[in-house]
Amino acid sequence: MLPFVPAGRTDGTPSGLTSSATSASVLVFWSYSGLSRRWETALVRLRIGHTLLTHGFLMERAHPPYCDDCLVPLTVRHLIVKCPSLGDLRRRHLSEYRKGDGSYSLSQVLGEEACSVGGNTLSYVEEAGLLQKL
Numbered sequence: 001m002l003p004f005v006p007a008g009r010t011d012g013t014p015s016g017l018t019s020s021a022t023s024a025s026v027l028v029f030w031s032y033s034g035l036s037r038r039w040e041t042a043l044v045r046l047r048i049g050h051t052l053l054t055h056g057f058l059m060e061r062a063h064p065p066y067c068d069d070c071l072v073p074l075t076v077r078h079l080i081v082k083c084p085s086l087g088d089l090r091r092r093h094l095s096e097y098r099k100g101d102g103s104y105s106l107s108q109v110l111g112e113e114a115c116s117v118g119g120n121t122l123s124y125v126e127e128a129g130l131l132q133k134l
């Protein structure tokens with residue numbers, strides 16, 4: 001199949017971008033991060049707040065899930081930084097992302113540093129048994 005070339009362009013580069021800028025952005029996007037495919041997928045889902053565990057009901061035409069322990073709607077925020085039943089595990093793995101008021105920063109927990117290879121968030125998610133469910 002031939003690549004799509006916008007009218008008026010001969011190199012396929014979207015208007016406003018030079019071909020070297022496009023190449024650089026593609027290389028950054030596709031650079032090897034060292035993360036497993038499963039964790040990369042889970043991480044994207046966690047960051048957009050849309051996981052199989054929290055939104056799988058949409059495919060099954062079922063009711064939205066609730067946390068079995070807290071009886072509140074099951075969300076990524078609840079799983080990662082709120083649910084008290086995961087509090088011990090959270091303190092063990094994510095204590096450095098705790099704010100002054102004792103709450104956890106979701107943006108830091110799901111940030112680049114915490115989610116890198118050997119980062120704390122993957123350890124937390126794995127030990128909580130969540131990785132297969134995201």
Ligand SMILES: [Zn+2]
Pocket residue numbers: 067068069070071078082083084085
């Ligand atoms: Zn809960």
